[in-house]
Amino acid sequence: MNRLWRMSLLFLLASGVAQMATAAQWARLSKHGGSTFYIDKGSIARIDQNRKVWSMQSFGSPQTSPDGKTYRSIKELHLYSCTERTTTLQSQVYYPDAMGKGEPVGNFKYEKFSPEDIVPDSPYDNALAAVCKR
Secondary structure, eight states: HHHHHHHHHHHHHHHHHHHHHHHHOOOEEEEETTEEEEEEGGEEEEETTTEEEEEEEEEEEEEEOOSSSEEEEEEEEEEEEETTTEEEEEEEEEEEEGGOOOOEEEEESSOOOOEEOTTTSSSSHHHHHHHOOO
């Protein structure tokens, strides 16, 4: 019985450590109007002169997705070119609640998007500055 109890405790501790290791590290970059823009600092991946990172935009009021579903936050995977100052959208996940909470209401993966110039003083400009300084 004592061995079973120890094994159970070890399993619970290992599960908690694994969850903490994979938890997102959302850092607020900007607030504009009714939305707040974040990046997950723990997801930044260096690929030559580029950086891949997850971002999240959380809204104070419901928004409508391109396919007509209501959402309050969106997570996006972008590939930023530090030298070209461009970004390429790779994935979007729409959530019904703020801060990426709830079951996703939409999940889109993009394979053929072209790089887009980053608008100065935009949330994506702030993200570029944050991820390329590493």
